[in-house]
Amino acid sequence: MAVLDALVAIENGRAADRVLKAAFDRRKWLPPARSRIARLTLGVCRHRAQLDWWLEQAGCRSAPLARLAAALVLIEGLDKGQLRKHLPHLPTPETHAAQFLMDHTLDHPDQPAAVRSNLPSWLMPHLKARFGDRLLAEATALCGEAGLDMRANAIKGGRDAAMAALAEDGIIALPTPYSPVGLRVEGRPAIARSRAWREGLVEVQDEASQLAALILGAKPGERVLDFCAGAGGKTLAIAAAMANKGRLIATDSDERRLTEAVTRLRRADVHNVTRHVIGAEGDKWLSRQKGAFDRVLVDAPCTGTGTFRRNPDAKWRSSAEELAHLTALQAKLLDRAAALVKPGGRLVYATCSILAAEDEDQIDAFLARHAGFRIVPLADAWAAVGSEVPEPGAGPHLLLTPARHETDGFFAAVLERLP
CATH class of the missing domain: 3.40.50.150 (Vaccinia Virus protein VP39)
Known part of the structure; x- marks a missing residue:
């Protein structure tokens, strides 16, 4: 399974974006399949602390396969039959853990702050010093998904020209609140296939x-x-x-x-x-x-x-x-x-x-x-x-x-x- 292969590579120290790019270069999956592979892979990384906490409750060792099974249950909401279709050869320990997790949700009141925030423990004092009472809100936002921002190239016409070119390809972009050359795009369109991208009217940049x-x-x-x-x-x-x-x-x-x-x-x-x-x-x-x-x-x-x-x-x-x-x-x-x-x-x-x-x-x-x-x-x-x-x-x-x-x-x- 592509997601499991990616998780193993990430566990061995490779960056997720490079792992996914290499996988997509090797296999010409259609955009919906690519999107699901990327979302599930990054979802496991995003919620790793909570997944590991639940695997410990289930008496299962944390590893890429176990995390993937836990994510399919706790994040994707798969039942026993759906899980078997996705992971037909799941070993016994991971199968038992997945069955245990089907009665639960990702969040639990007993989870420590670092686990709830899905952040490494060493980082929490630094964030507490920075944010004080806003720690939970900021940590939650850090665990969320980022939108897609672009910068309109003023050399080639600026923001209005970029918005018009994107609209030609059905891509809806709105001005960002602070940057006078920024655009925020709805969804995850194939920017690299658009005329605005090919002609250098836009560049992806937060x-x-x-x-x-x-x-x-x-x-x-x-x-x-x-x-x-x-x-x-x-x-x-x-x-x-x-x-x-x-x-x-x-x-x-x-x-x-x-x-x-x-x-x-x-x-x-x-x-x-x-x-x-x-x-x-x-x-x-x-x-x-x-x-x-x-x-x-x-x-x-x-x-x-x-x-x-x-x-x-x-x-x-x-x-x-x-x-x-x-x-x-x-x-x-x-x-x-x-x-x-x-x-x-x-x-x-x-x-x-x-x-x-x-x-x-x-x-x-x-x-x-x-x-x-x-x-x-x-x-x-x-x-x-x-x-x-x-x-x-x-x-x-x-x-x-x-x-x-x-x-x-x-x-x-x-x-x-x-x-």
């Missing part, structure tokens, strides 16, 4: 990620650096804000990911981007760029806690040790990027994390190390976004969460180098 790129405030003619560009999602958004004018450099330590950006740049008709692979600490190119940029974006590697809706398998690979490693790396990247900002220029630090250790704490520590920078309050920085609505929330930083804003969890701080 609204929060769009805002992190827009708040940089890059203008046509400036010299801008996307310091941790990856596959180029925010690079594309910045290039559109610059109207293809000026110089935008995308750097990353992963050459493979930077190469992936090439196709996206061509489809979007972006011409002002050059790519550079960053090497070790002593990268000579970086040493020659001190004080050279008007704007620098550091979209730092992070735990990805804000994207657990999209990547539910990632929460089970996260750990306190990983957090410690990443916070040290984030501080190092910020220090390296700071030297590249010209006097009066701006540095934006962003993460798709909702943990203070990766967000506000990093900014406070950075300002303590770098007296030549100041924080730009969100109310002032928001003008660069070009949105008709007020900034989402008070405070000096941009902090978005699924429960409050219906976006991925995201953090961004705007820093300005003093003259």
Whole structure:
């Protein structure tokens, strides 16, 4: 069964999105079958803590096959006969566990908070410190499913043109509440088959990620650096804000990911981007760029806690040790990027994390190390976004969460180098 094969691969440490893509590339299933395979696979990842809790109550060892059987009963609501059709050769322990679970639902009052939230236990104190009384609502939203957001490409006509092109293919898209170039799509249509996608009028990108790129405030003619560009999602958004004018450099330590950006740049008709692979600490190119940029974006590697809706398998690979490693790396990247900002220029630090250790704490520590920078309050920085609505929330930083804003969890701080 395709779902079981995917769950075994995920259990062995592979990312769910890559596992599913490889499976769909091998087998040409029709879209309804693909959708069901993906939904069930990610559903097991999404609710793994509760599934494991119930399997323990049933006296069954947690493993991919047992979790799948439990999910079919507790999430899909299958009865004994339906379960046998889906899993005809289910071993005896898993069969007994499934029969036990047929008298229950996924939720139970005896489940600990981490189990009810389907989050790893080590993460709960961090989320409690962040959200306080809103912990349950935010944790529940993190366990939900994300919608589909897109960014309209201003280089090729903007949001109205994108909406019209999508409508030609029967895809209903509505403006997002905060991003002036964002679109939210109903359902899960085949975006890649649409004319809007093929012609580069749209790019799939969560609204929060769009805002992190827009708040940089890059203008046509400036010299801008996307310091941790990856596959180029925010690079594309910045290039559109610059109207293809000026110089935008995308750097990353992963050459493979930077190469992936090439196709996206061509489809979007972006011409002002050059790519550079960053090497070790002593990268000579970086040493020659001190004080050279008007704007620098550091979209730092992070735990990805804000994207657990999209990547539910990632929460089970996260750990306190990983957090410690990443916070040290984030501080190092910020220090390296700071030297590249010209006097009066701006540095934006962003993460798709909702943990203070990766967000506000990093900014406070950075300002303590770098007296030549100041924080730009969100109310002032928001003008660069070009949105008709007020900034989402008070405070000096941009902090978005699924429960409050219906976006991925995201953090961004705007820093300005003093003259």
